[in-house]
Amino acid sequence: MLGGKMQFDPNQIKRRFRLAMSDYATRLVLPRLVKHLREFAPGIDLAVSQASRDAMLVQLIAGELDLALGLFPEVPESIKVQPLFSEGYICLADKKTIPDEGGLSLDDWLKRPHVLVALRPDSNDEIERALALIGKQRRIAVALPHWGVAADLIPDTDLILTVATRGVEHLKQFYNLRQFSPPLELAQFTYKQGWHSRQDNDPAHEWLRQTVVDCSQPM
Structure with missing residues (x-):
């Protein structure tokens, strides 16, 4: 007992949490999160789904989700958000289609066809x-x-992919692709986790949120 309250022990809890995230967040966060849970909270189960930002907020309000990971530039008053990390953008193109040094001018970049990664x-x-x-x-x-799969579309084509920087960390096997900075001003974005305020003081939920923060940091 501490201050009249039972200390929270993640190793003793048995609970299922419903999370929503893109496959971008799944790649960055989920492997480390699952390993951490198996070691320190093996009784916690995860049910992971994917949805648009708006749909995730609706599901949080309805109680259909416990935690959602996304950009969330605007949220309803009942939704709490916490920053996980900030990053910028990088472009990918086939080496054969861009200059040997540097990237592309804005005009040349706009003349090329692009790949968009989005739920809609x-x-x-x-x-x-x-x-x-x-x-x-x-x-x-x-x-x-x-x-x-987005990067798999780029080799041997004239396509350009512009994505979050950490989204291409696993692409070292693509020796025929080159990374370069976007030729326009793109502000860094902050990836966040969001939850409904009714779960603010839930000890298990609070522990999970902190664990997600820890598992989201660059290695």
Whole structure:
């Protein structure tokens, strides 16, 4: 006992948590999170789903989710968010289609077809909004919801993929691809976890949130 309250012991809890995240977050966070749970809280089970930002917020409010990972630029008052990490963007293209040094000018970048990774093919994401501010638009040749396969579309094509920097950390096997900085001003974004305020003081939920923070940091 501590201060009249029972200390929380994650090793003793038996509970199922419902999480939502993209396959980008799944790749970055889930392996470390699962290993941590198996070692320190083996009685915790995870049910992981994928949804758009808006859908995740609706599910949090409805009590259908315990925790959601995403960008969440705006949230309802009942939803709490916590930053996990911040990062920027990187472009990928086949080496044969770009100069030996550097990347592409904005005009050349816009002349090329692009791959968009988004749950909705008509998504107006951060890149589209940045382009709109300067009166530009890119051609989306392929729109798909899967981060994991997006880079596989680039070799031997003229396609360009612009994604979060940590999203390409696993792509060392693509010797025929080159990374370069986007030729337009793209602000860094902050990836967050969100939950409903009714779970603020739930000891197990609080422990899980802190564990997600720890497992989200770069290695």
